[in-house]
Amino acid sequence: MSDIASNSFVRQDLLTERPAPVKTTGFVGLMRTRLFNSPTNILLTIVGALLLWFTIIPSVRFLMVDAVWSGKDRTACLTENAGFAVGACWPYIQAKLPQLIYGFYPEAERWRVNLTFVLAVVLLVPMLVPRLPAKGLNASLFFLAFPVVAFFLLHGGGIKGFGLSWTADLLQLFDDSIVNAGQALLTLSKTSTVAPLFWIVGNFIVLVGTAIYWLIFPLTWLRDQLLGTGQSVWTDFAITAAIVSLIAFVLGGGVRTGGRALASSVATFIAIAIVIKLMGLDHGGLPVVTTNLWGGLLVTLVVSVTGIVTSLPIGIALALGRRSTIPLIRIFSIAFIEFWRGVPLITVLFFATYMLPLFLPGNFTVDGLVRALIGIALFTGAYQAENVRGGLAAIPRGQGEAAAALGLSWWKTTSLIVLPQALRHVIPNLVNSFISLFKDTSLVSIVALFDLLGSLRASFSDPKWSTPSTAFTGFAFAGIIYFIFCFGMSRYSLFVEHRLNAHRRN
Amino acid sequence: MSTEARKPPPQIALKIRRFLGGKAGWNGVAVQFAFAAILGWIGYEIVSNARANLENQHIAAGFGFLRNNAGFDVNQTLIPYTGSDTFLRVFVVGLLNTLVVSVVGIVFATLIGFIVALCRLSPNWLLSRVGEIYVEIIRNLPLLFQILFWYLAVLAALPNPRQSISLFGIAFISNRGLVIPSPVGQSGLEPFLAMLALGIVAALVLRFYARRALFQEGRMIRIWPYVLGLLFGLPLAAMLVFGRPFSFELPQLKGFNFAGGSRIIPEFVALTLALSTYTAAFIAEIVRAGILSVHKGQMEAGSSLGLSRGTTLRLIVVPQAMRVIVPPLTNQYLNLTKNSSLAVAIGYPDLVSVFAGTSLSQTGQAIEIIAMTMGIYLLISLLTSAVMSVYGWRVSRSLGA
Known part of the structure; x- marks a missing residue:
């Protein structure tokens, strides 16, 4: 023991402290490593600071320091009255706020x-x-x-009927159109060179139409009877509820397992009944406010929410169609998707506004807002189809094959196995599409609908508020609203993406 | 006894079934029949309704209207046009205006986009934050909002021509647009252009020669001094011999407006500004993602081979990044071209504005006009995607796949 101790050197006094390592964290560390560590970087920092200085300071001055916060009309926002170079004119926004949010919706x-x-x-x-x-x-x-x-x-x-009458109306419309088509062919056959062919096909179509007429006759008869009674909505509702519940019960597995389906169906109908009663839909409902009175943020949100809700089913259907093995459906889906993706949205809106009314029966007028909605739904549907297709392609083939091995049909494989996984994969992409849809809703102002941007533009022409800073103020306000919505959605999509990739994080 | 393999049975019925109904077989055939019937029915409804509606409104279908006189003026034309020209010429004028604003927008968008991307990639913290703020703000505001902002707020707030802002005394910005000097050809123009073309061709030949020497014999030839000499020396020499090729006509303030020079209408300025800054934000993200997609090891491998930093970037990093960047970049160029149709909101005379807007309201030929407008945009986008698939095919081939 002593041997070792005598041979080895043991330091008795402490070493002098070494200087602390250069700090690389915190604000000082940041300055040292990322801002001022080399001459080039110092130059770049100065450039960046100048850029910020010349954008942030004037905007803050405009929005807050030099702004006018109260007043009755434009005189409050004029430099000679305020006594300083006026920035934002907030009383103008205050006065126009109802118009920017509701448009001309009755107060x-x-x-x-x-x-x-x-x-x-x-x-x-x-x-x-x-x-x-x-x-x-x-x-x-x-x-x-x-x-x-x-x-x-x-x-x-309000509503005049319910499921039964609507089904009857729809079927009758369809049947009328078939019979008309057949009759048109018959009249054509009198002048055409291939008359016999037209005559045969026309007669066949008319025959089919007549057969359908007699097939749906009980339904139409029942509808006419219902309209005769005073309580048409509720009788119709009861019959529809009974029929749909029965179908749900049978499809759900009959006596053995159908109870669940029956219960949910009945619960749904009770909820519908409560809504109808609460809103008084059976006797007229709320006073009608036509869509040409709607405006501002209301239209922006209506258009974007409708676009989101309708484009997703269209997108899923098209994506499945594009992957289908049936040639005609695949070709149709590809052509449909590529067509709508290849043209600008504004031409789609022009199409919906000027061309669509020509394609509908003459007595059938479609509201301007609904026309724009149809155009936007088709356009966004095509984009969503490509998103969904990306998700479908990401699902390994084994999933579908395993489902087929278990004996599931195509519909069950798709709706229970493939689609849920595929959609979960592409939630961030779908949200990104929703962001661009939200931004694109501003285009409806070009086809004479007053969304937020349209109302803003209309409010510029009010002489009561025309000052040099009116336009800037309006754009600042609308810009903040758009930014909050879009930025919020993009942050949410990032959040979902992180959650979905949690297993891949390192 | 021969051991030849037996031929498989022809299975004609199976092949027909496959051809007609895909994998779904006869079910597929039935589905197709039902689908075709529905499509046919919808098509019939559309045609018959359109015919009846047109008859009611006394509109003659067909493209005959294209030969009628338009009777309205267009405030920016690249080809000669007067109000007495036909609607077909209006179509061409609008198309050219769309193309010119797209091309100018694409150039500026690429420039700004690359600059912003470099800012975001810069090791400097402040500069990368500035780039990020730019991208976030621009991407989260609608394009139409930005177009209207530039047009209704910024350009409208500019002073009138008499107090216009002067840029070095040669260009003037006012609420009537941007006035810039216009080049006027002089006597030396033809020799100058000829020498320029000769220089470009000679430089290309030189480059071809140097590449072949490098790849086949392994000889490095430094050609850039000669290329510079050819590109600049030849035209300069021509200028010295034959005199100035062109001179600039400076705009002069006369009365209430400018005389001389060429005026760029404010709608064009606003549209170009908005389109290029908006698309630049998207391009910046694409370029950034592309450069980040090249693995760090590539850079290190390059320097371990003894290549300088610049050479590594030029020969190793950028070519690989470009493969990732080019397809979405083309997509953005296409988007910019399609977005230029928003010009209709501020009255820039592009295709949608003069053709689908003014011409449609004058003639009422909705079906023909909108079909033509959509068709042109569709053609542009299909051409672009065709070019892109050729590019993708070449890239995958050069990767040795």
Whole structure:
């Protein structure tokens, strides 16, 4: 022991302290490593600081320091009255706020718009928070029930019938069109060179039409009987509820397992009945507010939410069609998608505004807003189809093959195995499409609908508020609203992306 | 006894089934029949309704209207045009205006986009934040909003021509647009252009020769001094011999407006500004992603081979990044071209504005005009995607796949 101790050197005094390593964290560290570590970097820092100085300072001055905060009309926002170089003219926004949010929606009815906004938020927030349960119920409420309720809230009006009469009306329309087509062929056969062919085909089509007429006759007869009674809505509702519940019961597995389907069907119909009763839809409903009175943020949100809700089913159908093995359906889907993706949205809106009315029967007028909505739904649907297709391509083939090995049909494989996984894959892409859809809604102002941007532009021409800073103020306000919505959505999509890739994080 | 393999049975019925109905077989055939019937029915409804509606509104279908006189003026034309020209010429004028604003927009968008991308990639913290703020703000505001902002707020706030802002005394910005000097050809123009063309051709030949020497014999030939000499020396010599090729006509303030020079209408300025800054934000993200996609090891491998930093970037990093960048970049160029149709909101006379806007309201030929407008945009985008698939095929081939 002593041997070792005598041979080895043991230091008795402490070493002098070495200087602390250069700090690389915190603000000082940041300055040292990322801002002032080389002459070039110092130069770049100065350039960046100058850029910020010449953009941030003037905007803050304009928005806050030099702004006018109260006043009755333009005189408050003029330099000679205010005594300084006036920045933003906020009283102008205050005066125009109702127009920017509701458009010309009647003042007494604006609670309906507010109620719709509240409903949307109440339904949307739980859906976006991943921890909360009952996503399926929530999604079906938001995507199916909410649009209908929102329509009757915003537009007003009531219903005259229910499922049965609507089905009868639709079938009758379809049948009339078939018979007309057959008759047109018959008249054509009198002048054409291939007359016999036309005659045969025409007669065949008329025959089919007549057969369908007699097939749906019980339905139309029942509808006419119902319209005769005073309580047409409720009788119709009861019959529809009974039939649909019965079908659900049988499809759900009959006596053994159908109870669940029956219960959910009955619950749905009870909910529908409550809504009808609450809103008084059976006797006229709320006063009608036609869509040409709608405007501002209301139109922006209506167009974007409708676009989101309708484009997704269209996109899924087209994406499945594009991957289908059936030639005609695949070709049609490819052509449809490539067509709508190849043209600018503005031409689509022109198409919907000027060309679509020509394609519909003459007695069939479509509201201007609805026309724009159709155009936007088709356009966005094509883009969503490509997103969904990306998700479908990302699912390994083995998933579908395993489902087929278990004996599931194509529909069950798609709806239970492939689609849920594919859609989960592409949620960030879908949200990004929604962001561009939200931005693109501003284009409806070109076809004479007053969305937020359209109302803003219209408010510029008010002589009561025309000052040099009016335009800048208006754009600042609308810009902040657009930015909050789009930035919020993009952050949410990043959040979902991180959550989905949690297993890949390192 | 022969051991030849038996031929498989022809299976004609199976092949027919496959051809007609895909993998789904006869079910597929049935589905196709139903689908075709529905499509046919919709098509019939559209045609018959359109015919009836047109008859009611007394509109004659067909493209005959293209030969009628347009009777309205267009405030920016690249080819001679007067109000008495035909609608067909209006179509061409609008198309050219769309193309010119797209090309100018694409040039500026690429420039700004690359600059912003370099800012975002810079090791300097402040500069990368500035780039990020730019991208976030621009991307989260609608394009139409930005176009209207430049047009209704910024350009409208500019002073009138008499107090216009002067850029070095040669260009003037006012609320009537941008006035720039216009070049006027002089006597020395033809020799100058000829020498320039000769220089370009000679430089290309030189480059071809140097590449072949490098790849086949392994000889490095430094050609850039000769290339510079050819590109600049030849035209300069021509200028010295034959005199100035062109002179600039400077704009002069006369009365209330400018005389001389060429005026760029404010709509064009606003549209170009908005389109290029908007698309630049997207291009910046694409370029950044492309450069980040090249693995760090590539740079290190390059320097371990003894290549300088610049050479590594030029020969190793950029070519690989370009493969990632080019397809989405083309997509952005296409988007810019399609977005230029928003010109209709501020009255820049592009295709949609003069043809689908003014001409449509004058003639009422909605079907023909909108079909032509959509067709042109569709043609442009299909051509672009065809070019891109050729590019993708070449890239995959050069990767040795």
